[in-house]
Amino acid sequence: MFKSVLLASAALIVAMPSLAQPVISATRISQDIRVVSSDAYAGRGITTPAEQKTIDFLTKGFAAAGFEPGGPDGKWTQDVHLRQFKVVDPKVNLAFADGSTLDLRQGEEITVSTRGTTSDVSFAKTPIVFVGYGVTAPERGWDDFKGVDVRGKIIVVLINDPDFPEPTLNTFNGKAMTYYGRWTYKYEEAARRGAAGVMIIHDADAASYGWATVKNSNTGPKFDIVRPDPSATSPKLESWISLDTAQKLFAASGQDLGALRVAARSKDFKPVELSATLNGSYKVNATEIVTRNVIARLPGTSRPDETIVYGGHWDHLGTGTPDADGDAIFNGAVDNGTGIAALLELARTYGKGPKPQRSVVMIAFTAEESGLLGSEYYASNPVYPLSKTVAGINMDALNVSGRTRDVAVTGYGQSSLEDMLKLYAAGQNRTVVPEPTPEAGGFFRSDHFPFVKRGVPMLDAHSGDDMVKGGVAAGRAAHEDYEEKRYHQANDEWSAKWDLSGMVEDVTLYYRIGYALANSDLWPTWRDSSEFKAARDKTAAERK
Template identity: 55%
Template sequence: MRLSRLSLIAVAALAGTACTTVATAPLAPAAAPFQFDPAALSQHVQVLGSDAFEGRAPNSPAEQKTVAYIVDQFAKAGLHPGGAVVDGRRTWTQPVPLLQSNWAATPHLAVHIGGQQIDLTQGNEIAARAPTNGDKQIAMTDVPMVFVGYGVKAPERGWDDFKGMDLKGKVLVMLVNDPDFEGGEGDFGGKAMTYYGRWTYKYEEGARQGAAGVLVIHETEPASYGWATVKNSNTNTMFDIVRADPKAEHPPVEGWIQRDLAAKLFEASGTTFDAMKAAAKRKDFRPVALKAGFTAHGNADAQVITSQNVVGLLPGTTHPDETVLYTAHWDHLGIGQPDANGDAIYNGALDNATGISQLIEQARAFASEPRTQRSVVFLAVTAEEKGLLGSEYYAANPLYPLGKTVGVLNTDSMGVFGQAKDFSISGTAKLGLLDDLVEEGAKLGRTFTPDRHPETGGFYRSDHFTMAKVGVPAISFKSGGDLVNGGLARGEAIAKDYTAKRYHQPDDEWSPDWDFSGMVDDARLLHALGMRLANGREWPNWSADSEFRAARDKSAGDRR
């Protein structure tokens, strides 16, 4: 085990063996270091985040334009094609088959309370996703509704919100996040969100319960974003990977409802929102049948389409079968409902043109320097905004062996507000890759700060998570919040403002006021870590108590 003292302090006793290190081979003679250019980083973001790229939705003309831009930049940087093999030669892309679903027309949605039907407006009281369970028609009238607390079944924690109740054919109403969220302590590790708190898990569990639908109650603080983000992310085109049995993962109806609507449902059932929320925090909670029914009628245009991951490669000199993987997602929400200003293009400049910009310039840096001993792969994935689908497909269909993938360095929504004294990763993690990052950051005069808001579930919200699930050591880098200009107060204010006014909204646009000097520092740090891994013999691992350790250990024989 090799955990630095600085890292131990930073991660507050995240114990467990986290990496295996053997002697490092001598490096090739050093060339003049690549100088990351803030103007180049800004230019990529300005282009990819412009209206001309129409929000970079998968399976759109904007996808073709985006893929062509990334391929062109990878080629100009000096990368080799690293994608699927066609006619004996690697191409620049990995085809990703996806199920695409759109509402053919606005669905009719309603609740029945006290013998009255209350029609709901899509995007206002409710945000119902076009079905991705294979159905092309939703037709349910006055289906019984049941409140199931947080919708969690976690036997390893002694927690079961369902208590054996037969919920087949019912519409389940659930709270977002974990039972610990507000109290800060309990069976789910306190404030930090577990996967049980994510809306993706709640839909999956609803399918396992045989539910007709799952409606997640939105509250801004436990969700970590406002209703505008929910509306914009769930009322447009939906995607999923092509599954053998999609109904095992998705109930017919998936959606969110506003807190006020949930409160009406509870009041009609003789209780209150606060009382139900308090009950749901207890391990002895039992499902509550609501005196309400749910109606949904709509048709979906569902078809299988093919999107693309873009892949560039720099083959290693002595261990080309071992890979260091840099990742970022190229997609955003595309064209959707207009905002108050009439803007319907969800540009996604920060999220995630910044990550792709870093990926391109990182590729240019590696290509300009002597080849590394291990291969370095640069992967721009599709459909992250639809559920981490491009990276999930890669994890299930890897182009390079997962057992010999050294680690994944993901970038998603990077800092464009100047230099920072610190840096972080999304969520909490227990792995040797973090220790390496902390050590390289210290060499550059920067300190590691654990995720200040683990309650947002950041670890489960970006493409490193799908790689972690199959055992590959993976982190998603976060730019620091303790800014040189303005300190932590300014950093927190910027983050709060972005989440409220720009995240998954049309106003996520490039600005000439952005300062890319911080991204330069971040790219330098990520480069140092990648070089260390690509020119070394280290195999980072998860800590002994990590939920991902077993999957990594299964492939240990590949690394002998």
């Protein structure tokens, strides 16, 4: 099957000389990023006045490109029903066996949030249990809980999964993070077991981001899709604690955190009751809100019921605590002003060319920063059937540092979309490589994933680290500089010094792959080894 898909992809290139020179403009891309990441857009927080401002900008751009409204009932938008949880006045502390206490300040020693209750929360001498990585994986013969009842207790867990510090164990795919390593899984498993709360021990390497990112992402309002019983999927305390705080907690309990972290890598690990309790309270203001996905569509000429999707989230963090320079606006220029600009530029490129046989849909998702909720809502309530969604391309935090010799694929090795990417990348004298840090779990952290879980082949690919100017060292330095100084921080701002030549090449690849699919009868496939193949196979009859 894969060989036939590869040959079909190669035939598409030969048959489509019109794709030789798609005009992707760095100037237009830069201007769009500059607009949506300006202070006037106040960080594009959902349900703020900036939401309507962003929607207006997007719909005007899509309409000018020749696309039509693609949402339900002929609208440009899809209503996304969410519940907002706002923690107010959190005052919590750890109490130790010797009678001493440690106050946990919001954003300093701990981040206090919840999506698991609409009522106020209080803790009084609540027991605390260390459960290693907090993983239950029967297919791998792994159970960190070993029958210990954690109902009504606080569990302390390590971030990532057991293979991260020792990939040669290869129990959880070695270096590449599995879903068991994601913080979302930790909270879900705690809720399934009836735990009162979770404290995730922060580790910058294992999390792939520093404490500033944790603080900025977890001290404001949290969101979830509206659920009849929010406690079914989230505990009433969802928190991170700093590594220094964790060390104090374990030391005061007579435990060696370093030794327990090593022990947690083994299937034989058993939970450890800590001689400390959690006390305190916080108010929870829960309100139901409606935010919106923006959807634009270019109908196909001969098979309009078959859809190619391009996606990228429009939202960012809005405003928050001022940084050292007094800047409280999290502009989100790279994350994800670049994706917004790419959607608009792709729409312009499609609008100028011959109309495709299949439909092309652009979706600017809301609430990605709240947990991929806009894309989750769309995938749960698709406007266009997922069984007839041919494939999709996700664009999030694109390259602003110049051309690269490689293209990195997040979740490498999953589908035949990678083979199409290799063919078109070769035309740019570029190679396709796996993402450099699969242990960071990037495959689970962007808007393609809700589609992937339901079987739709999705591509999440971007410039690699091998810069044309400076090589791998320069690429890694640029990535690390962004992660440390700008990611989810107020400094993520537009710059006239950016080199968008690499982004132009990436967006050109996205166009060529999508346009080829939109003018063929090719259906990309999952590899036989992919865990997502079964979901796609269930709807195979609908694609005949």
